[in-house]
Amino acid sequence: MLETMKGAIFDLDGVIVDTAKYHYLAWRSLANRLGFEFTERDNERLKGVSRMESLQILLEVGGVEADEAERQQMADMKNKEYVGYISRLEPSEILPGAKEYLQQLRRQGVKIALGSASKNAAFILERLGIATLFDAVIDGTKVSKAKPDPEVFLAASAALGLAPADCVVFEDAAAGVEAGKAAGCGAIGIGSPDILSAADWVIGGLDELVRE
Numbered sequence: 001m002l003e004t005m006k007g008a009i010f011d012l013d014g015v016i017v018d019t020a021k022y023h024y025l026a027w028r029s030l031a032n033r034l035g036f037e038f039t040e041r042d043n044e045r046l047k048g049v050s051r052m053e054s055l056q057i058l059l060e061v062g063g064v065e066a067d068e069a070e071r072q073q074m075a076d077m078k079n080k081e082y083v084g085y086i087s088r089l090e091p092s093e094i095l096p097g098a099k100e101y102l103q104q105l106r107r108q109g110v111k112i113a114l115g116s117a118s119k120n121a122a123f124i125l126e127r128l129g130i131a132t133l134f135d136a137v138i139d140g141t142k143v144s145k146a147k148p149d150p151e152v153f154l155a156a157s158a159a160l161g162l163a164p165a166d167c168v169v170f171e172d173a174a175a176g177v178e179a180g181k182a183a184g185c186g187a188i189g190i191g192s193p194d195i196l197s198a199a200d201w202v203i204g205g206l207d208e209l210v211r212e
Helices: 020-034 040-046 051-062 068-086 098-107 121-128 151-159 174-183
Strands: 007-010 111-115 136-138 167-171 186-190 201-203
Touching: 007 151, 020 040, 020 051, 020 068, 040 051, 051 068, 068 121, 098 111, 111 151, 121 136, 136 151, 151 167, 151 174, 167 174, 174 186
Parallel strands: 007 111, 007 167, 111 136, 167 186, 186 201
Antiparallel strands: none
């Protein structure tokens, strides 16, 4: 599958870089302001979920009611704190093998896209110094439907000028693998085979794909 792919579409968080810890700190801070605890176990429910859907889950955990205007204010508050964290991101925080594998794919002539729900994806790639390795960036500013809806991967393959069947998705979340398969792409899971059983192949990290 990897030998024949023409396009590679990468999720961002948990695949290229681990910003999940910063998301959690920002959500936990919001919960504390609202008067309740938001644990790391609670945070597991937010993996691969859009910002507003994540807020809905957080409010359910805390038993907090809020109208649309209040929810938007809360989401903006969380994002402002999160951006404060990622504005200090450095290239050293790229996950092992990620940059090397991207460079390897470019040498092989494979087109590369990012397919992420994050609205800060382009900024994060710039901070990490790898923005130029991507031919297209499809993120939360360009799509509205969250994974497992295939919208982000259909848009990414289209941006690369390729059919979904010619692309492979690299994902660390079950919803992302599901979205990739629904789009008609191949899917490489990064993480636990138990969680990512729907993937065509599961690996521990991109470093396993780097050839010397």
